[in-house]
Amino acid sequence: MKTMKKLLSLLLVATTILSFGACKKEKDSAGENAGATVIFRDFENWGPDFQTTQLMLNFGKVSRNEELEFVRSGAYSCKIQPLGTRETNTKPMLYWPTISTTFDYDVSDFKNLDYISFWMYNASEEMEKVTVGMVTGIETVDKISTLSGDTFSLPSKQWTQVRYYIDFNAAAIASKVTPEMISNVQGIYLQFENTQSSYVKDAPVLYLDDMKLCYKTKDAEIKDAFVLEPNEICDFERVFQWYTFKPNIAYTGSELCIPEVKVVKASEHDIATTSGQYAMQLTVKSGTDTTSTKQPCVSFIKELLQRSDFTKIDPKDYDNTYFSFDVYNVQEEQFRFYVWFHADVTATDENGQPINPYVFRTEFDFYAQPKTWTTFKIPFSKINSASYIKDQKHRSVYNESAYAKIKTPGEFNLCWLEKDTVGGDKVFYVDNIRITQG
């Protein structure tokens, strides 16, 4: 009944404010919502406001708040107690899908969305932070893809209005954005700091209310910032390239060894780059197991290879064409790296089971020499002749002939052995990932 009243009053008071319900069933085109404000979640009803909420790894707790002191409007708000736990290094994240067949709505078209607005009350004693961003893909119940968002401070003991402006041209996210994606945003996420605890009693208490979608009068114009020079894969000089890599937890056995990666200005670290001003600083974290063959790594997104000249090389030139990059080793000892190439193919094995093949060649290893830049080169012919291996679970070598590799590249990983990390953290600089000939 309260929702009905609320919706009615919204209708009567301002014709430009639409209820979330009004936008359901048919996917809203930009034109229909032009200039409007749509209530996305007001948390007055369990479904869909709470019921569609999706929690990511170790999020903590979400519940319906009935204490009016922490309600911005109506009778209820959303109580959020984010955790994160010390068992993982992930920040707690939740999201609300923009599409639900159960609740018959679809607000996934963000072409002319100006900003997302909501109110948060921080009931804890400390300042808290919330990052707001967009979910671009929902792969599984616990795996999504996102665009980098904006972080807002939430001062203690007060309501804060958060406005997250949608800017697809922002350098931080442009590397991954396509026009199709903008019309099909899968969700809106909030991310908080990791409390290092698994118990709700240790979580900060936050309240969320009145989440709205506010539309512009015209669609966003998208520029493709993902532009590479000939033969360039990633030299870290363009800002979008700074968001094309990350530590890969999936292949890292021990969390102790999750590396730290960031782009730095080389001159500030007393090294000269092999190209431009910037390089990726890689801190290899020390493990404890001197026998472990686990492979911590840094993953680079598949678009780097797919949108470079990598796929355009004529097969007859494979012997004389190389995947190359430079590594500076700060240490006094040499250090061994491996490179794994994945293939971006979806396939089934001989039993019809889905496989996620990737290339794995132990020959793709090299030693970064101490106190100098080492250039590493992998011939395309070797990459192309590598065997596919089924996913980690199955592990058996798969017939490679059915799939192209150079033509359908996926992500690639720079890896090392956990046992080689024992003894202390190690710092390296990686630069100028490129295609070379001869």
Next chain:
Amino acid sequence: MNKFKRLLSLGICGMMMFSVACKDDEVETLNTVTSASEVQIWSCLPTLKILKEKEYDESIKTEPAIDMVVANGEYENSQIIITPEKDVTEYTVTAFDLVHEDGETVFPKDRIDVYKQKYMIIESIFETATGAETGYYPDAILPFDAAVKYKENTIVANENQGITFRFDMTPTANEDYTEYDWVKAGVYTGKIKLDFKVFEKEIPVRLEILDVRVSQENNLLTIMGSNGSYQNGELNYSQDMQDAYTQALIDYRLAPSALMRNRKGDAESVQFFADKAYEFLRNPKCSNLCFFVKNETVIYTDPDTNEEITLTSFDRALFMADMRAIIKKSVEKNLNMVDKMTAQYVDEPVSHNRFNETKAQWFILQECLETIVSEIENTPEEFGLQDNPEGQAEYIESVRSFVDRFVVTEHYNEQYAPYVKCWCPNANGYDTPEQRAQYAEQKQKWFYHSKAPYPCFNTEVDAVNLRSIGWIMAEYDVKGLLYWATNIMGRFMKDNKYAPIDDYYDSNVFRYTNSNGNGYLFYPGGQYGLDVPVSTLRLEALRDGLEEYELLYALEQTYTDIEARTGEDFNTKASISELGSALYNGTKIYNKNDQTFLDTRSALLQLANCTASPAQMCIMDSQEDDYGKNTYKVYLKGDTVLKSNGEEVTNKKQVADGYIYTVEVMRSQEENLLNLSFEIDGQTYTYKQSVGGKIAICDASTFTTSFVKQGVKPTLSLVDGNAFYPSETGIQVLKMSLPNTNTPDQVIRFEGDFIAGLQPENRKLILHFYNPNETDIMITFKGKKKENGIYIDVTTITLTPGQNSVTLDLSALSITETGIVEHLLLYITDNKDGTKNAQVARDLYLKDIVVYYN
């Protein structure tokens, strides 16, 4: 219709059309219940699942009442169904204290939990052997208080609404579980009140608690997948909620597969794991827990071939760190938790062709365990075991014996056998004596779920199925039960990946491939403001059976004690088998929605009561011949007189401290009972057990035209059978002469009125064959169902030279009114190894067929 849209429409229209709203109110009044005559309130068997929209025959309905006989220390459920002619807009259910027959003792109302049954739609039946139909099935049981708070205490006209009442007879334990305060045995009476606002209805309650105790120590082991994606349903992804699921499973006498969702693996994480394990294992109802399984990639050199293989292994460092911490905690707390630790890691290796990995995993496990053993030997102080050689020996044994608790979900396979010590096949892999013999030497026997008629957890399967699991495990000494997932709240896509869902109660139960309700036994409590999961009728049924396992287990222990004292040979398993024979055969569970289960349970309670008496009555042996005669050996301590059907039993022999009586029951009546009684210390004890229905013997002349050509054409003739059955003069047998073939089998068909006339109440057939040949012959029986033309394997047996008795379990055929058997095919061969492509002509004799009724 989504609520928002509806409300919005109402809002827009409502501004202009207020009168319409008034009209709606009038309509609502006309359609709501106004008197008791408009509401049917009824009882039925607690094992029945009453579908929401199905109209039921009056024959299954009884006057609304709760009348239960229960063991002390267990939970037991009853249900009341409400079927209104008009909408019920609000109702409440209130339990009251029950009063003991002594007039003083109270069974408090807070021991009576009231639940609203919630319904899920099943649109396709995958457990076809059950004869189930599509519709809305009750599954989740929502605490009624929550239903009221969230305004779900309504019923739509002409729909059934089930209310489950759970009576809690468990004793209260002290802090360290060393003492229990048991509920006083005896008869309690009282009432339940249903309040429909326009009228009230009182339901009489009678609760008889026997002085038979269900052990509060769980003697079964389980691994119940517990790391499902419950977080989105619960909106709580924390250790608190993980603990809530763990505790909920333990409350159901089950053990979770994991205590935590993620592991860092450092010292703090390892200590947390050990502390958490102790927190739960100190409760005797928690009989086992699992090591945390985390993967790592290992390059392993096969010691036999020197071949290097890369495999995904459990994380060795984490496993050993956890094992060390568990040992230390065990020593510190004087509770050997190592013996209670299990793990399930290698999943279906044979079917996935993972021999090398299984073998490598075996050696890796051995290496890890021997490393720990070496540490206990060399640095016992690290474990608190210095100056404690007995403790060292105990924990070395516990660590080494972990291989017996390293569960591999797979059926026995000879190639893999050297590297697997704890097979865990599907329950259908424990069906026949030959199958069970493969696991005879296994120190800890396990099985996991299957498809009906075998133990099956899916929603459309009747409660009797899950409830029978405990009985089956008791008979076959299966200590461990595994179920893959209890709290997956996503929809299966492929490759072990799940898509999010956003409707956890009203959606279709079909979330996993070709199965209903598969992968979840809990529903989220979050949307009802509960910090615990919402349970299901399936879990209730499973626990009821596990509690009955404890009664059977205790019975067996008592028998063993008496056996040792008297020096007599007790065939304890035969007694358990005899009890369970009404419920299952092998591991196939009869699909019966009648009183059979409750009668069988009643027999168990009576037997336990008699055994607990000063006379310590034991059914020490039970034998059934092929012609309907059941013979029982009954032990009574001292000179207590045993009566059968009220008559003193005179066929007895004296033993060390009592008598063993012989009692025979012929299955000559429509219903036949073993009906024993005795008096001691002024109290009469009775034991009544259904033996089954009347048998019918069909002699050979009945079948002279019933065996006809399929692959070969048999020549049939009635001949004198005295040469084969010398003690039975004048007997005629059916001679079946089978011509030679160029095929591996001689296939003939058994058809006619006899086969067409088989009914659901026919439990089994016993065929008496004579094999005149000098070699064994194998016969595979297959039944063709008339309604779908599908052939179903019934059994394969071997006829040795001479007389043979062949039992055909008809439950495999799932005969129902709409699913009769058209004919049986007999595949006859001496082609045991499958290498022959021809069969010689041979004769076979059939003496008779004995038909058994339930």
